Amino acid sequence: MNELKIAVDDREAFEKRLLRAGGVMGEPHWVGNWYLESNQKRVLKIVQANGIYRLLELRKLEAGFAFVTEKTIEDIGPYRLDRTPPENVLHKVVHSWDVKGQSVDVLAFDDIGVYVCVNYQDGAQQEAIAFITSLKLPDLRYVEVPFKVLKRRRMGLPDFGEPA
Numbered sequence: 001m002n003e004l005k006i007a008v009d010d011r012e013a014f015e016k017r018l019l020r021a022g023g024v025m026g027e028p029h030w031v032g033n034w035y036l037e038s039n040q041k042r043v044l045k046i047v048q049a050n051g052i053y054r055l056l057e058l059r060k061l062e063a064g065f066a067f068v069t070e071k072t073i074e075d076i077g078p079y080r081l082d083r084t085p086p087e088n089v090l091h092k093v094v095h096s097w098d099v100k101g102q103s104v105d106v107l108a109f110d111d112i113g114v115y116v117c118v119n120y121q122d123g124a125q126q127e128a129i130a131f132i133t134s135l136k137l138p139d140l141r142y143v144e145v146p147f148k149v150l151k152r153r154r155m156g157l158p159d160f161g162e163p164a
Contacts, residue, residue, distance in 0.1 A: 003117040004064040004128055005143035011106060011114045015095070017135050018106075023099035034081045035088040035148040039160050043146045046079055049094075063125065063142065087152050102131050112150045115143060 008014045015025070032048040043058040043065070053073040058065045073079070095106040103119040120128035132140070143150070149159045 001119055002061065002064055002066045002122065002125065002128075003119050004125075004132065005147075006116040006118070006132065006137070007141040007143055008106070008114045008116050009139070011095075011108060014114075014116065014135075014137075015097075015106060017137075018097050018099055018104060021099050021135065023097045023104070026096040026098070028093050028095045031092050031094050033090045033092070033147070034079070034084045035090075035146065036079070036084075038146050038148060045148075046073065046076070046081060058146075060144075061125075063129075063144070065146075066122075087155050087157055088148050090147055090151055099131070102128070107147075109147070112147065112154060115147065 015023075018025070029049060034046040035043065036046065037044040041060045043056075043060075045056055045058075047054050047056055053076045055069075055071050055073055057068040057070075059068050090109055090112065092107045092109045095108070097104040097106065105117040105119065107115045107117065109115070118128050118132055145159065152159060
């Protein structure tokens with residue numbers, strides 16, 4: 001699975017576009033993210049959703065990100081999530097949509113705003129881009145960094161590494 005990220009100023013207006021395109025929204029759910037390691041090319045994070053913790057590794061693509069590995073974590077203790085610096089912790093409510101077979105997640109973060117992930121399989125990036133184009137967004141802004149970088153920038157911190 002791969003994803004293209006888009007910044008959205010008005011979640012309601014964006015979701016109306018999805019409805020007009022034939023979209024159906026699933027039940028919204030909360031997701032926690034604890035970023036363990038990241039740089040310009042790789043992201044390693046713990047994700048909690050529906051009471052299950054998973055370790056995810058993502059790789060930066062020319063456009064967007066690819067999910068490299070995902071494994072369920074039975075014992076979260078050794079990861080010491082309580083010691084993760086606050087600038088590397090993000091919580092969001094995910095509104096998952098199916099738009100005629102296209103998977104779209106609308107992410108409402110507690111502290112950095114609303115973003116959209118258009119998900120696609122290997123080899124289907126052009127179809128995902130065509131889908132995004134078909135939405136005719138007035139201000140299309142792709143996001144090419146991990147979400148934690150957006151939070152760190154808001155806090156006046158460097159994109160990666162230790163706090164300044």
